[in-house]
Amino acid sequence: MKYISTRGNVNKIGFIDTVLMGLATDGGLLVPEQIPQLSEEKLQELSKLSYQELAFEIISYYVDGEIPENELKELIQQSYGTFRSSEVTPVVKLKDDMYVLELFHGPTFAFKDVALQFLGNLYSYIAKKTGETINILGATSGDTGASAIEGVRGKEGIRICILHPHGRVSKVQELQMTTVHDESVLNLAIEGTFDDGQRIIKEIFADLEFKNKYHLRAINSINFARILAQTVYYFYAYFQVAKEKDINSLNFSVPTGNFGDIFAGYLAKKMGLPVGKLIVATNENNILERFIKEGVYQPGEFHSTYSPSMDIQVASNFERYLYYLLGESSSATSALMDQFKSEGKITVNEEQLRQVQADFAAHGVQGEECLNTIGKYYEDTKYLLDPHTSCGVAAYEACNGQDEVCVTLSTAHPAKFNESIEKCDIEQNYPEEIKALFDKPQYLEVVEASNEEICRQLEKHFRSSLADVK
Numbered sequence: 381m382k383y384i385s386t387r388g389n390v391n392k393i394g395f396i397d398t399v400l401m402g403l404a405t406d407g408g409l410l411v412p413e414q415i416p417q418l419s420e421e422k423l424q425e426l427s428k429l430s431y432q433e434l435a436f437e438i439i440s441y442y443v444d445g446e447i448p449e450n451e452l453k454e455l456i457q458q459s460y461g462t463f464r465s466s467e468v469t470p471v472v473k474l475k476d477d478m479y480v481l482e483l484f485h486g487p488t489f490a491f492k493d494v495a496l497q498f499l500g501n502l503y504s505y506i507a508k509k510t511g512e513t514i515n516i517l518g519a520t521s522g523d524t525g526a527s528a529i530e531g532v533r534g535k536e537g538i539r540i541c542i543l544h545p546h547g548r549v550s551k552v553q554e555l556q557m558t559t560v561h562d563e564s565v566l567n568l569a570i571e572g573t574f575d576d577g578q579r580i581i582k583e584i585f586a587d588l589e590f591k592n593k594y595h596l597r598a599i600n601s602i603n604f605a606r607i608l609a610q611t612v613y614y615f616y617a618y619f620q621v622a623k624e625k626d627i628n629s630l631n632f633s634v635p636t637g638n639f640g641d642i643f644a645g646y647l648a649k650k651m652g653l654p655v656g657k658l659i660v661a662t663n664e665n666n667i668l669e670r671f672i673k674e675g676v677y678q679p680g681e682f683h684s685t686y687s688p689s690m691d692i693q694v695a696s697n698f699e700r701y702l703y704y705l706l707g708e709s710s711s712a713t714s715a716l717m718d719q720f721k722s723e724g725k726i727t728v729n730e731e732q733l734r735q736v737q738a739d740f741a742a743h744g745v746q747g748e749e750c751l752n753t754i755g756k757y758y759e760d761t762k763y764l765l766d767p768h769t770s771c772g773v774a775a776y777e778a779c780n781g782q783d784e785v786c787v788t789l790s791t792a793h794p795a796k797f798n799e800s801i802e803k804c805d806i807e808q809n810y811p812e813e814i815k816a817l818f819d820k821p822q823y824l825e826v827v828e829a830s831n832e833e834i835c836r837q838l839e840k841h842f843r844s845s846l847a848d849v850k
């Protein structure tokens with residue numbers, strides 16, 4: 381298994397180099413040269429496995445022997461041993477035709493833990509094996525930050541810097557990131573939006589001299605390892621639903637911001653999992669909904685919403701999908717990404733739009749609809765949705781067809797978004813870990829959202845790594 385760039389200007393590399401490269405050096409995203417195809421018999425076999433066993437099987441296709449089997453198994457056990465549910469990502473039935481895939485049983489109560497517990501351990505493994513210096517740079521709209529920090533804190537030889545948009549994440553999200561008192565962790569609250577942070581880190585990664593000097597590594601879903609670990613739970617959910625229902629295919633409704641989570645579902649489908657519709661649920665920041673409905677990918681006005689983790693205009697993983705939409709043509713992908721840079725939009729032709737609509741359905745959820753859905757499901761089922769999951773459920777209601785069965789991805793625990801839940805007049809019980817955050821001091825720096833300022837901060841934080849250069 382080798383990896384190539386969506387823009388075609390990176391020599392083929394293996395799995396560990398892919399993890400270390402993060403953003404491809406030509407500015408594109410790394411993808412597997414060929415996607416493994418699983419037969420029906422293989423799927424049958426996989427359906428009998430525990431989450432950890434399944435993760436091992438799926439991940440092995442992509443690691444392709446670069447990590448010895450027993451060590452990969454150990455990495456996976458370590459990563460999911462921190463989850464509060466023995467099933468890791470349990471499936472809960474809410475309606476006859478709708479299940480919720482609970483992805484929030486990890487240490488920071490968000491779906492990001494599923495991949496970032498694994499990636500944190502993987503980075504630590506690579507650091508130990510190869511002596512590579514791991515200085516992580518990431519951007520968050522709320523959930524990735526805490527999850528990434530939790531995934532690597534206390535691990536020898538790893539430092540991390542996370543950018544979050546100042547005042548635009550929920551209080552719990554902010555506390556989860558900023559109450560970690562560890563000299564290897566730097567939290568920068570930027571005066572701007574998540575898109576500013578994501579643009580800045582991508583520009584810094586593209587400055588290869590700076591990236592190499594400070595050994596910068598990616599933790600966001602630009603890193604293919606993130607997508608890979610997230611693919612596992614689509615398989616797991618499918619197998620759990622298939623155990624109790626006779627299904628030929630299964631829809632998934634996915635709260636979507638950076639397009640990484642839903643792209644993992646797209647990858648599972650390409651591997652042969654019988655996925656029906658992949659439903660993109662957005663909030664008022666609906667660039668993806670507009671693209672799927674109209675074929676034009678163009679950022680709109682930024683909105684602060686009840687689901688802050690999805691307050692994203694430019695979705696990182698969109699380029700990975702574009703590459704497949706364009707028949708795996710790196711020259712066509714580069715041309716469209718160049719056009720996006722110069723004109724600020726991408727328009728696909730009618731035939732391509734038909735393909736997009738065969739791959740995805742979409743629904744943009746407005747604030748009121750998000751809160752009403754939380755209220756309605758709480759009243760009807762006593763199940764409390766967080767505002768992101770609520771967007772997913774509202775999108776299932778809008779897009780799931782008759783006789784179709786859907787799994788909605790529950791991306792976070794409602795306790796992370798008390799501001800929104802309180803608006804629904806619902807009182808919730810907070811997990812002890814979250815309650816405890818409110819008594820802790822915070823460590824963060826509020827900084828201007830400029831490349832110069834962020835580089836200055838990184839030089840300070842990662843300075844000692846210069847001595848470690850191999």
Ligand SMILES: N[C@@H](CCOP(=O)(O)O)C(=O)O
Nearest residue numbers: 520521522523524600601638
């Ligand atoms: N929604 C994310 C934004 C970053 O996305 P990622 O999947 O690329 O890490 C967040 O909560 O931070």
